[in-house]
Amino acid sequence: MRFSSRVGSTKLNPIAKAEAEVRSQGIKLETVNDSNPTKHGLAPKEVPGVYTAQPRGPxxxxxxxxxxxxxxxxxxxxxxxxxxxxxxxxxxxxxxxxxxxxxxxxxxxxxxxxxxxxxxxxxxxxxxxxxxxxxxxxxxxxxxxxxxxxxxxxxxxxxxxxxxxxxxxxxxxxxxxxxxxxxxxxxxxxxxxxxxxxxxxxxxxxxxxxxxxxxxxxxxxxxxxxxxxxxxxxxxxxxxxxxxxxxxxxxxxxxxxxxxxxxxxxxxxxxxxxxxxxxxxxxxxxxxxxxxxxxxxxxxxxxxxxxxxxxxxxxxxxxxxxxxxxVPGQLKRVQQRTSANLKRLHIMLDEDESGLVSVLRAEGGWNVLLRFPSVIDENALVLRLIHDFNLTGQPGYYFDMTENGYLAVSLLPEPAVFERNIKAVLAAVSCELECV
Structure with a gap:
């Protein structure tokens, strides 16, 4: 496998080679140019302790x-x-x-x-x-x-x-x-x-x-x-x-x-x-x-x-x-919100008499993709949301969808806000279809 030539020369200079050999024998090397202030009694009281450089994290x-x-x-x-x-x-x-x-x-x-x-x-x-x-x-x-x-x-x-x-x-x-x-x-x-x-x-x-x-x-x-x-x-x-x-x-x-x-x-x-x-x-x-x-x-x-x-x-x-x-408590909390909103979304779409909007199966994550008639321009739909409902959104082309007719919707809002958002989308789709 080829790695980047930007990182990681395989050649060590004589000093680095000698340092590696000595350290491999378990010998600790001090340095005359140690510029770590925490090793010299200069750590601030707000951040006590001695700093040890661990590139991968402590x-x-x-x-x-x-x-x-x-x-x-x-x-x-x-x-x-x-x-x-x-x-x-x-x-x-x-x-x-x-x-x-x-x-x-x-x-x-x-x-x-x-x-x-x-x-x-x-x-x-x-x-x-x-x-x-x-x-x-x-x-x-x-x-x-x-x-x-x-x-x-x-x-x-x-x-x-x-x-x-x-x-x-x-x-x-x-x-x-x-x-x-x-x-x-x-x-x-x-x-x-x-x-x-x-x-x-x-x-x-x-x-x-x-x-x-x-x-x-x-x-x-x-x-x-x-x-x-x-x-x-x-x-x-x-x-x-x-x-x-x-x-x-x-x-x-x-x-x-x-x-x-x-x-x-x-x-x-x-x-x-x-x-x-x-x-x-x-x-x-x-x-x-x-x-x-x-x-x-x-x-x-x-x-x-x-x-x-x-x-x-x-x-x-x-x-x-x-x-x-x-983490476990937060995962549960968010999953309850997203699952409940997805369930409510399915109900709202099933109850919508126009039947113009559907939701693509969402296996996981926080967002879903709504699909609406492709004769409606995605920009026009979002502009309708902006001007008529004081809402905005991300159309499918933001994510390089290959076809027109998609809108990304978050499942994170509180239930009342989420329902308001979906109602606005459904109304905007109906209005735009009438204008086509």
Whole structure:
């Protein structure tokens, strides 16, 4: 696998080589130019303690996060029943052990065992990187994997963040198509054809958003198997954005996280912004997994990037236990709101006599896509909402929908506000249709 030439020279100067040799023998080196004021009794009383540069984030915070992730994995495994008679146990170290009864079909057993082993493996704190946001994580990973002009693949329809960050990093972004036939799916055949073409040699990573925004679609099990195989074959990395994973709405069976994937080099992104429904809680993380040799080389280079930025504050790290403890309650609270609003939306659309508006199946996330007659211009509909109802919205073309006639709607508002919004959309659609 080719990493960016921007990061990680393999050559050490004589001083760095000597330092590494001495430290490998367990000898601690002091430095005559130590400019860390907290080591010299100059720390302020408001921020006491001695600062120790840990580019991946403070080890204590990463250890707390690793325990949280292992507990979450164990709970998810215990709640799933895709295979007959399997049990999940949590070990003393927080990892999980899975077993499948011998009377299961042998092929089913083999597949299930492999998947369960991937998900029940301990989360290593040294495979975690703490940083301020998943947006920052994208910039790090683009630097890690891509030289200027290299390509990162991102989903279409999708949130335009990937293209924007790619532009800032001098990385080309190329959209791969999600298609809809009652549910969203990835055109894997198109991806395979691209990767086998001359242009495919410039592709360094693929972004898989699980579930995607605004389509709300999870990566299906068969898609996952095919995508991991393609990435392994063509030596490209997976960047798995899973910030909405916990917010299931109308999912299909078998969806699971890409975090911890061993079949290809994988960087899984998550953070408090979505887990706590708190965009101002700027804590994100990268979990690195995959073949050991690739992980080792990726982390060696990622450490250089992390060391250059040192983005994570000890002040924030001290709040990690409290924030992690708040996650389950916040998830439940938000899920109750989004599920109730989605249920109310279905009722309102069923009761609407005009029958002009429908909702695409939303497997997960906070948003849904409403579909209205394509003869109505999306801009005209939003302008109608602005002028007649003092509301605005994001039409489908904001997300590169391939056809006209879509509007993204949030499921987060309080019920009365949500119902008002839907009523306004229905009225605006009717008015616009009369004007066509």
């Amino acid at each position: 080890l204590a915070a990463r250890t707390q996060l690793a325990r949280f992730l292992m507990k979450r994995n164990a709970e998810e495994l215990a709640a799933e029943h895709p295979y007959r008679n399997h049990g999940v146990q949590q070990n003393d170290d927080g990892s999980t052990a899975a077993s499948i009864s011998s009377d299961d079909d042998s092929n089913l057993c083999e597949t299930a065992e492999r998947r369960l082993q991937d998900r029940s493996a301990p989360v290593d704190p040294d495979r975690l990187y703490l940083l301020s946001s998943t947006s920052e994580a994208y910039t790090w990973l683009f630097k890690l994997m891509c030289d200027p002009g290299d390509i990162v693949l991102g989903p279409k329809p999708g949130y335009p963040l990937i293209e924007s960050i790619g532009g800032l990093e001098n990385v080309d972004t190329l959209e791969y198509q999600l298609r809809f036939d009652g549910s969203w799916f990835i055109d894997v055949a198109w991806l395979r054809e691209l990767l086998e073409s001359p242009k495919g040699r410039k592709v360094q990573a693929i972004v898989l958003i699980n579930p995607n925004n605004p389509t709300g679609s999870y990566i299906k099990p068969d898609e996952r198997e095919a995508l991991v195989a393609l990435c392994r074959e063509h030596e490209i990395a997976i960047i798995a954005d899973e910030v909405f994973f916990d917010y299931s709405l109308e999912p299909f069976e078998g969806n699971r996280r890409l975090a911890g994937e061993q079949g290809a080099l994988t960087f899984a992104l998550d953070g408090f912004s979505k887990l706590l429904a708190a965009p101002h809680a700027k804590v994100g993380w990268i979990q690195v997994s995959g073949p050991k040799d690739l992980v080792a080389e990726a982390q060696r280079r990622l450490d250089i990037i992390a060391d250059d930025y040192l983005p994570f504050s000890d002040i924030i790290a001290e709040q990690m236990p409290e924030l992690l403890e708040a």
